[in-house]
Amino acid sequence: MTEIRRRMIVAFFLCTLPGLLSPGVSAQQHAITSANPTAQATRSSLADFSWLEGTWRGEWGPRTAEQVWLAPQAGGALGIFRLMENDKTLVIELFTLVENSSGIDFYLRHFTPQLIPWEKSDATLLHLASRSDTKFEFENPANGMPKRTILTRLDADTFVARSEIIPESGEIQVVEITYHRQKPAAENPSAGNAAHRKKP
16 A cells, blocks of 8 residues: 555545645544443444435535435445545545444445545444444444544534544544535426426
8 A cells, every 4th residue: 555545544534535634633632532432332223323314515624525325224324425625536435334233333445536445455344332312433443544433413414523543653643524414406497397398
């Protein structure tokens, strides 16, 4: 894996990228905390994530992040992500939420715009470790890329995605993006009339 790709993966999750993080983030500034890190997640189902369905948009410095989620069904929920800057797509991400006997798992994988996968191994896996009515915390049992991802629902049309990356060496990095729900474009009445207009 090239250094650029490694740095981009460190830079975001989801969620999620070549030297894009703001420098100077110290471990003291972003200490990883949790109210009760050993607490098990309350039994959850995919229905708890139905609020994600739709299109979301957020800003990360000069970059624009977009997420699109399909409704949970058939044991899973599917989402896509892209990060853009100056009319250029930097990365695409696919992610799924999968319900199983042990709870909810979050899988993710990064791709170039040509759909060449960055990760040469399995997809990154995070387990739902804890949750409340508005906050869902996932943890990575294998490594720190990312170690923790937290989705916090602020209201029906706003949520915050936070990823905490702990590289094997170096300081903790934190990526946090606030997403806003995008309303469907209003239908053009004239276009609808034209579609139904009878031919002469």
